[in-house]
Amino acid sequence: MSELTLIGLRVVVEVARRGSFTAAAEALGYTQSAVSRQIGAAESALGAPLFERQARGVRPTPEGEALIRHARQALAHVEAAEAEIAGLRDRVAGRLAVGAYPTAAATLVPRAIARLGAAHPALTVTLTEAGSPALLRRLRAGRIEVALISIGDGLPDYDLTGLQVERVCGGRGLGVAVSTAHPLAGRGTVDAEDLAGEAWIIGAGEQGAPQFEAWPTLKAPNIVHEARSWTTRLGLVAANLGISLLPGLAADTLPRGVTWLRVHDPSFTRTRETVLLTQADRSPAASALVTAIHTEAAAPSPELP
Incomplete structure (x- = not known):
């Protein structure tokens, strides 16, 4: 007598997700005949058809929908149990x-x-x-x-x-954060001389910590604000009150209204x-x-x- 198995449940769920035996077989790494056998065994165990064969793929029957709903829950519990047991054996704990x-x-x-x-x-x-x-x-x-x-x-x-x-x-190296409303915002990369005359928002930190002042090769930069936290500095940038030095490491975590620009400067050698x-x-x-x-x-x- 056929019985439901975890493999059978996984196959049923994958067929429903993919809409065809062929696509499910490719996703699971099985042959199409193996998928058909698993579906047949599940249908035999339940005494009901699970899928309606159509011209293009298959569609779950009402009985199939019921099994799929419970199968997803059962498989989720099994995966959680496996993860918990693996964690108990894990030396990294x-x-x-x-x-x-x-x-x-x-x-x-x-x-x-x-x-x-x-x-x-x-x-x-x-x-x-x-x-x-x-x-x-x-x-x-x-x-x-x-x-x-x-x-x-x-x-x-x-x-x-x-x-x-x-x-x-x-990482992307050192660059500058500017407001999306800033005239330079759409350029992606700017030359160091493009930054001359800009208003700068610089950082303040504990002794020995990076201060993030103006672009290093600029002479007599116009510093308008000084703030300790990145949140405050980038808030001032977002309001278009100045621009700020920013490592490329932080370029993909900027708040709304701020973008990051690469700076081309052959004379900049500090590392x-x-x-x-x-x-x-x-x-x-x-x-x-x-x-x-x-x-x-x-x-x-x-x-x-």
């Missing part, structure tokens, strides 16, 4: 604390945490946003296991002795990098997050409007 400087904390790290959570549901990650000097202190004190900081020109020569240091590759820091004997959870961050950083950037 427990709690992990990570810290990042504001730009990375707003963009790269959240995406990496989401990626990590999908792969390791038993792991809970907490994120702290702070400047690089504070993150170094927390890492050395054991309050966080992973830190993302910014190093390079214009920043202190941090003591990284004894730490595992990995460069984070990717800064994002680096990942962990203790030399980092945990499996910390290693998994480091991998997720590298993966997200290497992913293609969304196209800007």
Whole structure:
């Protein structure tokens, strides 16, 4: 006597989704005859036809609709059970604390945490946003296991002795944020001389943290506002009260009314990098997050409007 099976339920749901045995077979990696056998076995188990054969594909019968509704719920429960059991066996479990400087904390790290959570549901990650000097202190004190900081020109020569240091590759480099109502907004890329005479909104931070002033090669820039938080700076930009320096890492997270422009400037040579820091004997959870961050950083950037 035929009985309903998980494979049979998956085939029934896929046939209903695709509208044909052939399309379902391609999606599942089965032959069409295997799909037909599974549908036949399910119909035999229930004693009712599940699909009406039409000139172009198939359509569920009332009995098929009822089974499909319950099958989706059953398969969802099975997948949840599998994920929970996998989490119980997962070495990457427990709690992990990570810290990042504001730009990375707003963009790269959240995406990496989401990626990590999908792969390791038993792991809970907490994120702290702070400047690089504070993150170094927390890492050395054991309050966080992973830190993302910014190093390079214009920043202190941090003591990284004894730490595992990995460069984070990717990103669009340094650019500027402007209002979508700004005359330069539609250009995508601007020359540095195009920025001369613009009103600038600059940043203010703790000692040793990037200040994000005007474009570095401009002489005597017109600074009109100074704000500590990105929210305030970009709010002023959105109101078209000035423009602001902005790392490309944050270019795809701008609020409404703000766009990001690349800046062409052959005379600009200052370099800064994002680096990942962990203790030399980092945990499996910390290693998994480091991998997720590298993966997200290497992913293609969304196209800007």
